[in-house]
Amino acid sequence: MKIVLSYMEVQPLVAAWEQGKQEVATSPDLGRTVVRVSLSAQGARFPSGVLLRWEEARHILAHPHVCFRVDAHGLTRLQRFSPLTGRVVSLYPTGSAPTLTLSGIPMHRIQGTDPWRDTLTKVRAARPRGRVLDTCMGLGYTAIAAARRADWVLTVELDPVVIWLARENPWSEDLFRAPNIAVVQGAAEVFLPTLPDAFFSTIIHDPPMFSLAGELYSLSFYRELYRVLRPRGRLFHYVGNPEGKMARNVMRSVARRLQEAGFRRVRPAHEAFGLIATK
Numbered sequence: 716m717k718i719v720l721s722y723m724e725v726q727p728l729v730a731a732w733e734q735g736k737q738e739v740a741t742s743p744d745l746g747r748t749v750v751r752v753s754l755s756a757q758g759a760r761f762p763s764g765v766l767l768r769w770e771e772a773r774h775i776l777a778h779p780h781v782c783f784r785v786d787a788h789g790l791t792r793l794q795r796f797s798p799l800t801g802r803v804v805s806l807y808p809t810g811s812a813p814t815l816t817l818s819g820i821p822m823h824r825i826q827g828t829d830p831w832r833d834t835l836t837k838v839r840a841a842r843p844r845g846r847v848l849d850t851c852m853g854l855g856y857t858a859i860a861a862a863r864r865a866d867w868v869l870t871v872e873l874d875p876v877v878i879w880l881a882r883e884n885p886w887s888e889d890l891f892r893a894p895n896i897a898v899v900q901g902a903a904e905v906f907l908p909t910l911p912d913a914f915f916s917t918i919i920h921d922p923p924m925f926s927l928a929g930e931l932y933s934l935s936f937y938r939e940l941y942r943v944l945r946p947r948g949r950l951f952h953y954v955g956n957p958e959g960k961m962a963r964n965v966m967r968s969v970a971r972r973l974q975e976a977g978f979r980r981v982r983p984a985h986e987a988f989g990l991i992a993t994k
């Protein structure tokens with residue numbers, strides 16, 4: 716079993732050892748499950764036999780903004796530079812499901828919520844059914860939650876480094892295991908034109924913010940979303956916190972362009988910080 720830790724799982728190990736304990740419970744997978752770990756002068760040994768040395772534990776504690784894989788070879792920092800986008804891609808711990816950061820910008824809402832609850836809010840608004848297109852995979856949380864409700868999910872991710880990170884993330888496991896999820900690596904705006912008309916019943920569009928991915932907010936892209944959606948199909952478009960003048964302007968211009976692309980009944984999904992639209 717893969718062991719992925721952040722400072723949050725390591726803190727109780729160090730504290731227990733300092734208190735003279737020889738055993739303590741912690742999570743080996745960022746809070747998904749709990750195991751008992753035995754402590755010695757060398758470090759903390761997980762039930763699989765993997766040893767986290769105390770100097771490695773201290774290294775994790777000194778880097779609270781990133782997660783680490785631990786195995787027989789030592790620590791692997793779950794952070795890489797993406798040559799494709801020029802951004803640093805990291806797995807950022809939250810105490811619940813981790814988020815993905817691109818050059819330090821979190822790709823899920825984490826203030827007052829957590830990435831998994833954020834995802835469930837989006838997916839509730841999208842009401843996925845039938846065949847689902849998830850345009851921006853990220854860590855795959857929207858794809859995983861949608862696949863639990865719908866027949867089949869096709870999810871697209873631009874950056875191979877993000878796909879690597881999802882493979883490392885225990886919370887993304889179902890993305891590669893569920894028989895009804897297909898992952899495609901590529902730019903959504905290049906891939907969509909290769910798809911047939913009226914193929915999907917639901918589209919979840921969860922792009923990075925406008926300043927990071929303007930192409931995913933363009934009229935030509937929205938026309939493609941419209942084309943691949945079947946009549947009466949539903950689109951959920953995450954837009955972000957509508958507070959602030961800039962954000963309100965983005966929300967308004969997205970709604971206008973969706974209408975121009977042919978969508979009707981374009982309306983806010985307040986809780987999910989996005990818009991719903993129908994074909």
Ligand SMILES: C[S@@+](CC[C@H](N)C(=O)[O-])C[C@H]1O[C@@H](n2cnc3c(N)ncnc32)[C@H](O)[C@@H]1O
Binds near residue numbers: 822850851852923931
């Ligand atoms: C907000 S995150 C998506 C989060 C995702 N829904 C989840 O549940 O984890 C946006 C993702 O879109 C990816 N992306 C950016 N531009 C893209 C493009 N042109 N085509 C497909 N994916 C893109 C980014 O690399 C990032 O992983």
